[in-house]
Amino acid sequence: MPTDTREGVTELSYIDAIHHALGDAMRADDSVVLMGQDIAGHGGAFKITKGFSDEFGRDRVRNTPIAESGTIGIATGAALLGVRPVIEMQFADFITCGFNQTVNVAAKMFFRTERPVPLVIRFPGGGGMGAGAFHSQNIEAWFLHVPGLKVVAPAFVDDAYRLLRSAIEDPNPVLFFEHKFLYRRQKGLVDRSAPVPSRIDGRGVVRRDGTDLTILSYGWMTHRTLEAAEALAALGISAEVIDLPVLAPLGMDEILESVRKTSRAMVVHEATITGGFGGELSARIAEAAMDALDAPIRRVCYPDSPPPFHKGLEAVRIPDPDRIVATAREMLAW
Amino acid sequence: MPTDTREGVTELSYIDAIHHALGDAMRADDSVVLMGQDIAGHGGAFKITKGFSDEFGRDRVRNTPIAESGTIGIATGAALLGVRPVIEMQFADFITCGFNQTVNVAAKMFFRTERPVPLVIRFPGGGGMGAGAFHSQNIEAWFLHVPGLKVVAPAFVDDAYRLLRSAIEDPNPVLFFEHKFLYRRQKGLVDRSAPVPSRIDGRGVVRRDGTDLTILSYGWMTHRTLEAAEALAALGISAEVIDLPVLAPLGMDEILESVRKTSRAMVVHEATITGGFGGELSARIAEAAMDALDAPIRRVCYPDSPPPFHKGLEAVRIPDPDRIVATAREMLAW
Amino acid sequence: MTASQEPLRAPGAALTEGSSRGRSGTKTSKSSRPGGRSDGLGLDRAARLELHLFLRLAREWDLRFEKMFKTGALTKWYSSVGNEATTVAAATVLEKGDALLSLHRDSGAILRHYLDPDQLFPGLLPEGSRRPALAIDAREILHRLACQMLGRREGFSNGYERSYHYGHIDEAAGLFHMGMISHLGSMIPVAAGVAFALKHQGTDRIAINFIGEGATSTGDFHEGLNMAAVWKLPFILIIENNQWAFSTPASEQYACASLAERGAAYGMPGVQVDGNDPEAVLGVMRTAAARARAGGGPTLVEAMLGRHRGHSEGDDSLAQVPEQELAETRANDPLDLYEVKLLQDGACDASHLQDVAKRCHDLWIEVVDRAAETEEPDATEERAIYAD
Amino acid sequence: MTASQEPLRAPGAALTEGSSRGRSGTKTSKSSRPGGRSDGLGLDRAARLELHLFLRLAREWDLRFEKMFKTGALTKWYSSVGNEATTVAAATVLEKGDALLSLHRDSGAILRHYLDPDQLFPGLLPEGSRRPALAIDAREILHRLACQMLGRREGFSNGYERSYHYGHIDEAAGLFHMGMISHLGSMIPVAAGVAFALKHQGTDRIAINFIGEGATSTGDFHEGLNMAAVWKLPFILIIENNQWAFSTPASEQYACASLAERGAAYGMPGVQVDGNDPEAVLGVMRTAAARARAGGGPTLVEAMLGRHRGHSEGDDSLAQVPEQELAETRANDPLDLYEVKLLQDGACDASHLQDVAKRCHDLWIEVVDRAAETEEPDATEERAIYAD
Numbered sequence A, B: 001m002p003t004d005t006r007e008g009v010t011e012l013s014y015i016d017a018i019h020h021a022l023g024d025a026m027r028a029d030d031s032v033v034l035m036g037q038d039i040a041g042h043g044g045a046f047k048i049t050k051g052f053s054d055e056f057g058r059d060r061v062r063n064t065p066i067a068e069s070g071t072i073g074i075a076t077g078a079a080l081l082g083v084r085p086v087i088e089m090q091f092a093d094f095i096t097c098g099f100n101q102t103v104n105v106a107a108k109m110f111f112r113t114e115r116p117v118p119l120v121i122r123f124p125g126g127g128g129m130g131a132g133a134f135h136s137q138n139i140e141a142w143f144l145h146v147p148g149l150k151v152v153a154p155a156f157v158d159d160a161y162r163l164l165r166s167a168i169e170d171p172n173p174v175l176f177f178e179h180k181f182l183y184r185r186q187k188g189l190v191d192r193s194a195p196v197p198s199r200i201d202g203r204g205v206v207r208r209d210g211t212d213l214t215i216l217s218y219g220w221m222t223h224r225t226l227e228a229a230e231a232l233a234a235l236g237i238s239a240e241v242i243d244l245p246v247l248a249p250l251g252m253d254e255i256l257e258s259v260r261k262t263s264r265a266m267v268v269h270e271a272t273i274t275g276g277f278g279g280e281l282s283a284r285i286a287e288a289a290m291d292a293l294d295a296p297i298r299r300v301c302y303p304d305s306p307p308p309f310h311k312g313l314e315a316v317r318i319p320d321p322d323r324i325v326a327t328a329r330e331m332l333a334w
Numbered sequence C, D: 001m002t003a004s005q006e007p008l009r010a011p012g013a014a015l016t017e018g019s020s021r022g023r024s025g026t027k028t029s030k031s032s033r034p035g036g037r038s039d040g041l042g043l044d045r046a047a048r049l050e051l052h053l054f055l056r057l058a059r060e061w062d063l064r065f066e067k068m069f070k071t072g073a074l075t076k077w078y079s080s081v082g083n084e085a086t087t088v089a090a091a092t093v094l095e096k097g098d099a100l101l102s103l104h105r106d107s108g109a110i111l112r113h114y115l116d117p118d119q120l121f122p123g124l125l126p127e128g129s130r131r132p133a134l135a136i137d138a139r140e141i142l143h144r145l146a147c148q149m150l151g152r153r154e155g156f157s158n159g160y161e162r163s164y165h166y167g168h169i170d171e172a173a174g175l176f177h178m179g180m181i182s183h184l185g186s187m188i189p190v191a192a193g194v195a196f197a198l199k200h201q202g203t204d205r206i207a208i209n210f211i212g213e214g215a216t217s218t219g220d221f222h223e224g225l226n227m228a229a230v231w232k233l234p235f236i237l238i239i240e241n242n243q244w245a246f247s248t249p250a251s252e253q254y255a256c257a258s259l260a261e262r263g264a265a266y267g268m269p270g271v272q273v274d275g276n277d278p279e280a281v282l283g284v285m286r287t288a289a290a291r292a293r294a295g296g297g298p299t300l301v302e303a304m305l306g307r308h309r310g311h312s313e314g315d316d317s318l319a320q321v322p323e324q325e326l327a328e329t330r331a332n333d334p335l336d337l338y339e340v341k342l343l344q345d346g347a348c349d350a351s352h353l354q355d356v357a358k359r360c361h362d363l364w365i366e367v368v369d370r371a372a373e374t375e376e377p378d379a380t381e382e383r384a385i386y387a388d
């Protein structure tokens, strides 16, 4: 990990950006407390919190027992009194063991009692590494159907840093989906001294301008979409790529503006297709901009199956630039 | 409850249909076992299993401790050896405490091991009774995003009976959403001696023919949609109402055929809008039949909030015939 | 009998015998009540009459709402009748800045923690070692509480949450009260988390939480208590063991000799106490609270109670309780027992008891009538799902 | 020492003292091993040498895959090294029709339950009271097992599941084996459910399941064991307490004196045993299995082990284990200890041990090499999510 130099803009990997966002937030605000399995000492399964228990002490960097529900419950209770817990799920998939605390206790607390719950849960998620059915899932859609939660899924390093800082300041429960595949592969410039918004709020971010179709994506898939856009350009098709670093709450203005401009919309995500967030996005577009559409809205997603273990079996399921390109061509040819 | 007369067709309430489906399945197949809180003796919170522990014995009608995860886990294990457990959640909302067992153990078992899990979980769900945030939720969308689960949500009494019988015969985990509001209000004719399919499989069922727009719904909302269609007819608008008694797996043929005919599609559900199944339905239609559409696809759903306790606060949130009518009129005027 | 490593025996606490564990249809703890040996606790008359006042206050509260339920003015009611000795005594150890996390049968704890009896009934109680009251306007908070029960706009949740599902936090007064969500067990980790914050923030404040014996079967009971023990949190969980969960007897809920034994499974004291004896409960709670404040960590308290009412009013779940058990339960009504004891001890005379009962009864008529006249929630008002 | 109501003391079982509970950095169970007093168990030479064979077989299995991991032929490996005495001995009580539900360090149990040593190594073991073998083609099943580890098409899950996450059920042979899902604790209720079915279907068959001490903190541990106890299921849960969960020491996982004490919290026997002594474990398991078969319900077994490897190969989690503890752990390698004991008792000579080691080593080279030559899964094949 780079040493802690907070001056100016530095190039960081996605995982280092998360490491620094946590560290900087801990330095900026004493009420921030980290909880998770193996995060003290060892530094967590991905070593993101390495060194923190030495720097901040074991009172603020707390190993938990293997108890996702207990941990989220305790964090929620602590948040009611102004502690700002940031929980690391060892893998995103394990949230199913803390599901009730997340969707019924933390998410509904403000609506029920008007008492804020400043809580962040970090989710190292996603596939691409042959990690099998329980270490590869993309499960954000469950939480996008839960009023009261905010959901973040950065594709880029600067977003990973800034949005995690914002998430920690936000007085609401924020689920922060980090993509494991990007951890060491994705790099970018981060200005750690720039102020960040104190609230999480979502809108589409145009990552590539285009005129023929709009492709929406988030997380790892934004990068595959950008690759596909590059390939499409070579074919003479101009794709506008919109990244959604925040999935909830999500303003639609930028998305609709783009779709109105290009007249075609595609959604790409790694989560399984049925009931995924692509349906929601498609529906919102179909509702608000159907008049502008020159082709059906298409979704390029994981098929409806659990993640298989073998990399070859997994690879055919994860959306790739080829599928995106082929789908875009069908849309243009429609 | 009507006494057990299995001959011919009888009129039953929705709740009695469920009672009889369970009883008839227990009689037909010794391997069916009921598990749930308070289901023996007392007969469950809704008295659906009243009398069963006397008739079938406490070995087959088992009170469980308050342990949704443990119960679903035990049922899953038992199902691996050919027991056919039917679990009653006391209220649908409590499934969050057994979420991991449902989505990770039961749902994925067949894909992972090719070993079937013949398991039914019954969900008394839905609102309309001022029962507050934890006894009113409509949470089917979470499970529609989980490959390997089948999901049923009958609106009509005959479907409630037949689909529950089919669900119990199906070798897969089936989540059976019963709407509490319909329990005693909905009545219908049931032929308890007619054979039922041994598998759950979904397709849209046209409950009212129409030509101007297609409205898709399920559960309680199918009835409100039918009421709305009646009101629309008085306004000279002919709505085709398609009920979806099975949400997963869902064939789209009937739906698309209807939409192609009417050129307009609306989805009505009681679940909160963002991330709800309406998005999926809308997306499928937008993908497969956009060329046929004369108006944007609209969703009439619960707004993004937890269910409030007070009936007045709840009433303004649940889709009602007025909202459906108003939306239909907008679509026709588009 | 306690199964803990460090048996908690508060002076004079009337601990029931683990071997006589109350089970449905069998001998319950009540039959083995060793009688209220309160001497060692050192309670003076004032403290005892204050305890009694809150038992009565809570009882009359429930009776008022039960009546409303019967007349149809309420559609649902979960009764706290029979739990008062435990809940009132437990909340008696709470001080300013402590946290109360209550369940559905804890009106006694709520009233005890919120109220200053001198504000409500000036001069009714003698001077003496009474529990210091929080600086809260008693009438005002009772009005909101009653509105909350009725789902009115002026209730703590403005009609958005049902009865005991609200939270009320008044930092200035040092009041932290968070009610329940329906999902049983869920609030145990949350309460432990409140205790964590209190400790983490450097105070010696504590959090207490209640749970029925049925909800001890939930995973959150285990995860919450285990973490509370490992993190040595200033937390007390009180099991209100009324032997029944809805219609399910304790024998179908757990197979251990006593739930107090689970303390040892987490490395914390576990103590079983006669929950019908407020002074016994108070003794146990004092020890547990002192331990928590001193950094000694959590305690599990199992208060043995009887089932006086059905699960909720109007369901027929009481029909599952054997008649003999029900008769015993009624013969061991905690309020009756305590009144007899006070009379026997000469702590008060019958006219005091009548006076208290009448005042409480009248208070609730007045408070609830006033609440019933307030506005229903306004469905056109916005209610945010996010804090901003 | 057991905290159970009915202490399980199998004849000759080497129970460690609860008071000397192994904790990271402190005295572990191994230092208080009372030595293998196996006499009371009545094991003859054949039975002991069979136990040993499977310890060695499991050890060599792991060493083979560890080697492959080091050369990069495997990307992930969870080692069972050090757990063999517990897992092999536990599976030794399994009979035809019994169910094994294994975790990530249970190759010993799997191999023991699947294999007939006479098929693999004819004449190697003496005649005597050996465990009856299932009628399974040993070579065939080992081939599939090795393919499973390598993610090959011919593995039990056809490459769809990783290593020990598969299930293999062969009704004709009376083999029921279900592996794990990643979510720790989840399989405890499932295993209890398998036990439920076995009981419900009128058999006297049992189910056994393993869990690490870390996973005892999960809600499913609690819900599963509580229900197993209330329903008196023929179920044995064996905690492989190697004192560490990934990088987290037991002291940060639980605060009770021993996990065996949790038996009492559920009303079932809880017994702590020296998990490095296969005969001690076998004794405890025999008592538990007999109890389960007779309708007496479940047992919780806590086998005290050492942490010989990191959490998974190649992570640096072993760095968290204090050197002194690691040295002690290695000095108490269960395989070494058992070999010394067999030699001391004259049950075999050194050449037998060498012979066994060589045969096992060679077997795995052959089996794994053959598996490594098989096809990768076919990504164009359909894999159904629904049974039909």
Ligand SMILES: Cc1ncc(C[n+]2csc(CCOP(=O)(O)OP(=O)(O)O)c2C)c(N)n1
Pocket (backbone or CB within 6 Å): B037, B066, B067, B068, B090, B094, B097, C105, C182, C183, C184, C185, C211, C212, C213, C214, C215, C216, C218, C240, C242, C244, C245, C246, C311
């Ligand atoms: C997780 C969960 N499952 C089921 C229920 C339904 N339920 C509500 S109260 C109750 C019985 C509670 O019994 P107990 O814990 O003993 O409390 P008591 O009502 O006896 O005070 C049940 C099963 C629930 N609220 N939460």
Ligand SMILES: Cc1ncc(C[n+]2csc(CCOP(=O)(O)OP(=O)(O)O)c2C)c(N)n1
Pocket (backbone or CB within 6 Å): A037, A066, A067, A068, A090, A094, A097, D105, D182, D183, D184, D185, D211, D212, D213, D214, D215, D216, D218, D240, D242, D244, D245, D246, D311
């Ligand atoms: C519910 C859940 N949370 C977290 C994890 C991540 N995880 C995998 S193994 C492990 C440690 C397990 O320790 P233990 O139970 O002691 O078993 P051991 O590996 O020591 O045999 C953890 C935390 C998991 N698999 N499941």
Ligand SMILES: [Mg+2]
Pocket (backbone or CB within 6 Å): C212, C213, C214, C240, C241, C242, C243, C244, C245, C246
């Ligand atoms: Mg109870």
Ligand SMILES: [Mg+2]
Pocket (backbone or CB within 6 Å): D212, D213, D214, D240, D241, D242, D243, D244, D245, D246
């Ligand atoms: Mg371990």
